[in-house]
Amino acid sequence: MEFSTLLLIILTAGIFLYYFVLSKLSHFERLKIPHVRPVPYLGNLAPFIFRRVSLMDNLRDIYNLFxxxxYFGFYEFMRPVYVIRDPDMINTIAIKNFDNFCDHNNFVNEEIEPMASRNLFGLRGxxxxxxxxxxSPSFTASKMKMMFELICQCAENFTNFLVIESGNTGKTYEMKDIVSRYANDVIATCAFGISVDSFKHPKNEFFLLGKTLNVGGWQSFIFFMHRNFPKVAKFFGLRMFSTRIDNFFKEVVTSTVKARDEQGIIRPDMIQLMMETRDKNHGPVFDINEMTAQAFTFFLGGFDSVATVMCFAAHEIAVNRDVQNKLRKEVDDVLKETNGKPTYEAINGMKYMDAVVNEVLRLYPLSAFLDRLCVKEFELPPATSDGEPVTVKPGDSIWFPSYAIQRDSKYYSQSEKFDPDRFLNSEMDNSVYIPFGIGPRICIGNRFALMEIKIMLLYLLRRCDVEADVKTKNPMVLNKKTFIMNAEDGFWLKVRTRKSAASFAK
Incomplete structure (x- = not known):
């Protein structure tokens, strides 16, 4: 082939590719929807891709422009996304017209990872x-109450470890490592019926595998590849989770089910409920693969996600000493009322504890956005007063920018300030407070997560003081490498044993 012919082919292909990309990135311009001009191929994610800002702040910066x-337009690479910033419209889409937007975009390829792809988040229809x-019955109040003592024992192990190690002089910890051990033990006992003490045995396989699930730069890359370039991800066989993880959890579930069948063991957990449904003639068929997939989903959500929230909570009570003192007083009052043995009802009745946790989740929702996938055609009203209605079609993506909304000064005065009191004097507005999601797709384990967080904070303040260290970053700086909320360079805090505590709190 002559050089001139080859050059012509390359130029033609380049021009074709240019106009193809241009047509993809002119979607919102054609519809006259507010948007920021995208970067070819990278869309509006360029600031995050080049690690100039976190994904949360990347989306929030554009949110604040309109x-x-x-709603406004956002390009996730070359995929156009409708970002809904009006609370009433979010309710309309997520609740009133749920059947039109009932699915999520999955982040796992079902052919490459058949077990993980069955996660509840990614299931459709x-x-x-x-x-x-x-x-759902796994997370009722009665089931929570049954698991309460199991979680308290994990929290007891957690604080015993800190008291012995830190003493009166104190010790500086990267809190994510310590709190993850507690979260690991809670999930192991409540989901799988396995007692694990990750403080005495930090190299147990549950904990070591859990640490590999921490979403870093590489997994963020795979996450976006599966969402935006699924054919490329499939071609290269990119996996979110290793085969070692698949095999481990399948073996654990298989052995647990076998032991319960043979010994007649009954526990109030997820595996038990699926076992009871196996032989029914209606509903889904629960083979070991399906049971493993859902148990793994519970572990995935409960290990890293809840541990991260607890770390943000520890950070805020460390740098806001007035909050810590006020919360500790409530803790001591509850311990006095319960003779040092906190109950499920007592913790649920702690109003200031509730306010502190709500404020943590307001400032630090784990994701920058909640996503929905259109499955039935739907007409959106005009984005602006001079705009026109827009028809959203099946396959189109919708985002609710939870992080930006929950830090919007329109809805929260001094929105950057950590102020639990804002949740004491007024009712929570669920249209602008959506850390666990909204509508039928709200996180199924939110009640469990809240109980786990509150128990950890009660046991921590019962016996320890938490302080800022020279390594503590205040104000908090968010990690720019992951798509999930996290702290840059870790959560460094100093923990020391309380010098004076009432006898009931020892």
């Missing part, structure tokens, strides 16, 4: 509805 718009219906 204060008068009901009737399969999701059946699984959600089956698993």
């Amino acid at each position: 204060p008068d718009a009901k 009737d399969h999701w509805r059946e699984m959600r219906k089956l698993l």
Whole structure:
């Protein structure tokens, strides 16, 4: 082939590719929807991709550019996304018209990772509805109460470790490592019925595998590849989770089910509920692979995600001593009322504890956005007063920018300030407070997560003081490498044993 012919082919292909990309990135311009001009191929993610800002602040910066718009356009690489910033419209989409937007974009390829792809978050349509219906009884108040003592024992191990190690002089910890051990033990005992003490045995396989699930730069890359370039991800066989993880959890679930069948063991947990449904003639078929997938989902959500929230909570009570003192007083009062043995009802009745946790989740929702996938055509009203209605079609993506909304000064005065009192004197507005999601797709384990967080804080303040260290970053700086909320360079805090504590708190 002559050089001139080859050059012509390359130029033609380049021009074709240029106009293809241009057509993809002119979607919102054609519809006259407010948006920021995207970077070819990278869309509006360029600041995050080049690690100039966190994903949370990347989306929030654009959110703040259009204060008068009901929604705006955002390009996730070359995929156009409708970002809804109006609370009433979020309710309309997520609740009133849920059937039009009932699915999520999955982040796992079902052919490459058949087990992980069955996670409850990624399931769609009737399969999701059946699984959600089956698993919901695992998280009722009665089930939470049954698991309360198990979680308290994990918290006792947690504080015993800190008291012995830190003493009166104190010790500086990267809190994510310590708190993750507690979270690991809670999930192991409540989901799998396995007693694990990660403080005495930090090299147990549950904990070591859990640490590999921490979403870093590489997993963030795979996450976005599966969402935006699924064929490329499939071609290269990119996995979110290793085969070692698949095999470990399948073996654990298989052996647990076998032991319970043979010995007649019954526990109030997720595995038990799926075992009881195996032989019924209606609903989904629960083979070991399906049971493993849902148990793994529970572990995935409960290990890293809840541990991260608890670390943000520890950080805020460390740098806000007035909050810590006020919360500790409530803790001591509850311990006095319960003779040093806190109950499920007593912790749920702690109003200031509730306010502190709510404020942590307001400032630090784990994700920058909640996503929905359109499954039925739907007409959105005009984005602006001079705009026109827009028809959203099946396959189109919708985002609710939870992080930006929960830090919007329109809804929260002094929105950057950590102020639990804001949740004491007024009712929570669920239209602008969505850390666990909204509508039928709200996180199924939110009640469990809240109980786990509150128990940890009670036991921590019962016996320890938490202080800022020279390594502590205040104000908090968010990690720019991951798509999930995290702290840059870790959560460094000093912990010391309380010098004076009432006898009931020892």
